[in-house]
Amino acid sequence: MPEFIIGVVLGTLVSRGWKRRLSLWWTGPLAVIAVVGDAFVPEALGRYAVTLVPFVLLVLSLAVAGLRSATGLFRxxxxxxxxxxxxxxxxxxxxxxxxxxxxxxxxxxxxxxxxxxxxxxxxxxxxxxxxxxxxxxxxxxxxxxxxxxxxxxxxxxxxx
Incomplete structure (x- = not known):
């Protein structure tokens, strides 16, 4: 449920005009580092404490990049x-x-x-x-x- 709510909030932000560009050059590696870091923390912390913010930033950067481009990998x-x-x-x-x-x-x-x-x-x-x-x-x-x-x-x- 938390992921769903976060997705709704991100979708609402983007649909209402969020245009701030977040570079995939740092959000992508940050998400990979979070996944690796997840293996080194207790399971109760790993799911949200380590991966939440990096994945929110990655999804937001992908959404904005997809809207800015008429072509590309995601289209x-x-x-x-x-x-x-x-x-x-x-x-x-x-x-x-x-x-x-x-x-x-x-x-x-x-x-x-x-x-x-x-x-x-x-x-x-x-x-x-x-x-x-x-x-x-x-x-x-x-x-x-x-x-x-x-x-x-x-x-x-x-x-x-």
Whole structure:
């Protein structure tokens, strides 16, 4: 929940015009240092005390950099598609890790193979969940918007 709230606050800041540029040249390495430093502090401190601020700065710098550029790595079609699927990925990754860990243990496979299997399973399942559940539900829940053609407002077929 704290990460969600922080994400909402960051999104609100950026959508309301936060333009201050934070260099990826220092926010990226700072986040890497925080991840490494996390290994050397007690678990209760590591999750937030060491990594929170560096990751907030990294996310903010990536968001502002993405808005300033019409092209770039984060606007590539593959990454945009993965971003669209990301919520489904988030929902499914724990289950996929659990299943692949059990399968890997039964087959005597390494943990690296287990994690790779989990990521592949999650990606395929996220695509399926997005395509066959999320998109159809979204079409049903969103109100139909009228279309504009040649300066004339027309409703969608079947609407009056």
């Amino acid at each position: 590539s079609p593959v990454l945009v598609t993965l971003g669209v699927w990301s919520y489904c990925f988030y929902l499914l990754h724990g289950l996929a890790l659990w299943i692949s860990d059990a399968v890997a243990a039964r087959l005597g496979l390494s943990s690296v193979v287990s994690v790779a299997m989990a990521h592949f399973l999650t990606l395929v399942a996220a695509w399926a969940l997005h395509t066959f559940v999320e998109q159809p539900c979204e079409r049903q829940l969103r109100p139909a918007r009228p279309r504009v053609q040649a300066g004339v407002l027309r409703s969608r077929p079947g609407q009056r």
